[in-house]
Amino acid sequence: MLTTLAIAGYRSLRELIVPLTTLNIVTGPNGSGKSNLYRALRLLAETARGELIPSLAREGGLQSTLWAGPERFSRDMLAGEQPVHGTVRKDPVSLRLGFAGDALGYAIDLGLPPPDSTSQFQLDPVVKRECIWSGPVLRPSALLVDRQGAALRTRDDEGKWTPVAQPIASFDSMVTEFADPKTAPEMIAVREQIRSWRFYDHFRTDTDAPSRRPQIGTHTPVLSNDGADFAAALQTIREIGNPVALDAAIEDAFPGCRIAVANRDGHFEVTMRQHGLLRPLKARELSDGTLRYLLLVAALLTPRPPGLLVLNEPETSLHPDLLPALARLIADASTRSQVIVVSHATRLIAALEREAVSQSIVLEKQLGATRIVGADELDIPAWKWSAR
Known part of the structure; x- marks a missing residue:
């Protein structure tokens, strides 16, 4: 460490x-560095x-x-x-x-x-x-x-x-x-x-984002910086990682929802079944905030934890109600990796500061x-x- x-x-x-220390929260006003x-x-x-x-x-x-x-x-x-x-x-x-x-x-x-x-x-x-x-x-x-x-x-x-x-x-x-x-x-x-060391910042969630498109599926223990192998990373967690933690992270943020990875001739695509809908939604149909949270799940639950994991403003595009769930996900990741979070989201910072191993800078x-x-x-x- x-x-x-x-x-x-x-x-x-x-x-x-x-x-x-183990979990570091870097914060401050805009322009502070x-x-x-x-x-x-x-x-x-x-x-x-x-x-x-x-x-x-x-x-x-x-x-x-x-x-x-x-x-x-x-x-x-x-x-x-x-x-x-x-x-x-x-x-x-x-x-x-x-x-x-x-x-x-x-x-x-x-x-x-x-x-x-x-x-x-x-x-x-x-x-x-x-x-x-x-x-x-x-x-x-x-x-x-x-x-x-x-x-x-x-x-x-x-x-x-x-x-x-x-x-x-x-x-x-x-x-x-x-x-x-x-x-x-x-x-x-x-x-x-x-x-x-691993860095994640500002995953793309626009309509042309790589994470919204089906991709060739290969074992992916480490999510790429752009999230292009998003579906394969989630499936890798389910097969050789911690599928219980994966389902718990989805339930924590979206009660009653489940995610799955559809496989069509080797092309993987994330789908999400939501309560009340007759069919699962595909990645290209998900909201920006939902997709970004799922990308963070794939990054934080990696079966191959890094020595140092750095997240830059992970709260971007997330509804404030999702921040406690994200904080719990980050705190869990800090049991396997040293973590640095750069953020100005008050609710996320407050939740992380309650962790015994955390330090605010x-x-x-x-x-x-x-x-x-x-x-x-x-x-x-x-x-x-x-x-x-």
Whole structure:
């Protein structure tokens, strides 16, 4: 389980250290930085898929994603006695992402390449530093794998450092470019940990949504991000997952209703029988809210639970009366996975906060920078970024 999430220099997240527990509810007013926190976590996940730099490019490049405020705030600025103004930069341009748990921690530091008149890629971000360490806090004695620029070195059980002959391109993460179970088993452990993370946000429910159409049915223990394999995912839960929990989740939200998966020449389609109707409704006939709830059921009751499950505004399109049932579904999922829910639905938040393993992280902005409300009352974990 992750105990700490750290982001620095990403949009409104000037410097944010987030404590994590089993079930985490991230909330706050519009514009407080909830979406930025979610997007930063997704960026961190892209390191294990070799998509970090392309993902930044899709956001407009490093320059568009960097913190746009001053490097530091003076006391007078924070007190409102002096207008916010720029200062002389002391530190290099940097976007840093990291996490830690009781066993391992990982951090990556992105910046701009050194001036080179022969290259057209002067705004293309490069990896300046990457580290993997043991335990919850980065210390020199805890470092296990260390990457500075193109140079990579690993530490053996006796504490001796060994350089890796294979250089790494400035735009690649060491997590995807190096894997040796003998010299760096921690690298493989971190990569597989990150790859197990699962994200769901804003399932499509329009008339052309993939989830409304019949699809070829194959065993699907993990629902895709777009819900295209929705019917197969539900049938997989029924056959090799927890069919009792599946029926209970439907009954909890829609009393007297039942769902089934029709199979026509290998094409699967979800149907729903409702009380009082003479025939079951097909997926293309369901309301947006009903379809979205069923998609969340398929995601949360997966027979292959991830290490970390992240839901961004799962309440979208749902009637408020469905939120208690959704909260119970999320709470049940937190018994198998660590869960982060980003939401501004008061009823959902209140229901989740009643869970013993839950923690609310309320965000707000101060001078454009996202901060945690009442951070002094939370047990903010220690965190240290690696120097370049």
